[in-house]
Amino acid sequence: MFIRKNRPWQSREDDVTPKGLYLDRRAIMAGGGALALAGLSGCEAQSAQVAAGQTGAGQRPASGALDFSATDYTIADPQTPYPAVTGYNNFYEFGIGKDDPARYASALTTNPWSIEIEGHAARTGRFALEDVVDFSTLEERIYRLRCVEAWSMVIPWVGVPLSRVLAAFQPTSDARYVQFETHLDRDEMRGTRFPVLDWPYVEGLRMDEAMNELAFLAVGLYGEVLPNQNGAPVRLVVPWKYGYKSIKSISKIRFVSEQPETSWNRSAPREYGFYSNVNPNRAHPRWSQSSERVIGGNVFARRDTEMFNGYAEQVAHMYAGMDLIENH
Ligand SMILES: Nc1nc2c(c(=O)[nH]1)N[C@H]1C(S)=C(S)[C@@H](COP(=O)(O)O)O[C@H]1N2
Numbered sequence: 362m363f364i365r366k367n368r369p370w371q372s373r374e375d376d377v378t379p380k381g382l383y384l385d386r387r388a389i390m391a392g393g394g395a396l397a398l399a400g401l402s403g404c405e406a407q408s409a410q411v412a413a414g415q416t417g418a419g420q421r422p423a424s425g426a427l428d429f430s431a432t433d434y435t436i437a438d439p440q441t442p443y444p445a446v447t448g449y450n451n452f453y454e455f456g457i458g459k460d461d462p463a464r465y466a467s468a469l470t471t472n473p474w475s476i477e478i479e480g481h482a483a484r485t486g487r488f489a490l491e492d493v494v495d496f497s498t499l500e501e502r503i504y505r506l507r508c509v510e511a512w513s514m515v516i517p518w519v520g521v522p523l524s525r526v527l528a529a530f531q532p533t534s535d536a537r538y539v540q541f542e543t544h545l546d547r548d549e550m551r552g553t554r555f556p557v558l559d560w561p562y563v564e565g566l567r568m569d570e571a572m573n574e575l576a577f578l579a580v581g582l583y584g585e586v587l588p589n590q591n592g593a594p595v596r597l598v599v600p601w602k603y604g605y606k607s608i609k610s611i612s613k614i615r616f617v618s619e620q621p622e623t624s625w626n627r628s629a630p631r632e633y634g635f636y637s638n639v640n641p642n643r644a645h646p647r648w649s650q651s652s653e654r655v656i657g658g659n660v661f662a663r664r665d666t667e668m669f670n671g672y673a674e675q676v677a678h679m680y681a682g683m684d685l686i687e688n689h
């Protein structure tokens with residue numbers, strides 16, 4: 362368990378993690394009681410806890426540093442600088458300008474936060490975020506984020522695998538898809554006073570996609586609590602799909618039997634499909650998807666877009682035999 366060889370898109374985390382952060386994290390982990398167990402590394406101790414069935418919901422800090430363990434879900438490319446990750450955003454509930462979320466999302470109340478679990482599952486109802494995400498088992502994953510607008514970032518997220526969260530609600534065999542819904546508050550989210558999208562923002566995944574090892578629920582980035590503009594207090598991260606699938610500030614999760622509606626598909630079905638897998642071979646009707654602008658570095662920096670955003674080895678099998686132009 363947790364023995365995994367490096368894949369082409371992975372590299373040793375010390376290649377990409379700033380040294381100071383890396384050492385701090387080791388110090389944090391060395392201080393954690395559970396990790397002292399039999400000299401286990403962070404990941405091993407964490408899986409031992411899970412195996413022992415201890416849920417031990419950790420504390421959720423209101424801001425600042427999170428406790429988390431390293432993983433080998435990393436990529437060699439440099440991380441997008443923090444000011445760009447938190448200053449150049451899409452979060453239309455706060456306005457359509459790239460700097461609107463950083464300016465206005467602080468109005469959102471993220472504590473307390475609850476998530477409504479509905480549909481085909483044994484455990485449903487309203488749960489505090491701390492009972493949905495176990496803050497004592499957080500891990501870091503450095504993923505590429507590719508927006509459908511042909512730009513990209515590399516972001517160090519902190520969170521938990523989505524599969525672990527969903528499994529805890531014991532979905533039944535009728536749960537073939539899962540739909541996610543963003544919180545809606547017309548006062549705190551000033552952009553929702555305009556009919557840009559049909560609020561609340563909704564997204565969805567097929568069940569096997571949701572249970573894929575890469576699907577992640579983030580509660581932090583750069584080792585700290587998620588800034589509101591990035592989807593606090595909890596957002597989805599599905600790195601092989603266009604960024605709009607990675608829905609922010611989630612307040613509902615629904616297990617459903619039919620393919621659920623998604624906001625961008627509903628607004629422009631020809632442009633945005635349900636699957637929305639990153640695909641350099643399928644142009645958006647209004648622009649090419651074959652390359653992307655790299656945010657945060659040289660203004661002219663571009664890279665070729667990769668199939669499934671570089672994650673084909675982990676996800677391509679889920680789409681075997683499907684026409685990915687038709688099912689875009
Ligand atoms: N609720 C909600 N989630 C959202 C969006 C949004 O407007 N509202 N924008 C999406 C888009 S288009 C992208 S590219 C990513 C951007 O995430 P980031 O701002 O954290 O980089 O969030 C996605 N999640």
Ligand SMILES: [Mo]
Pocket residue numbers: 451507508509510603604605
């Ligand atoms: Mo996007």
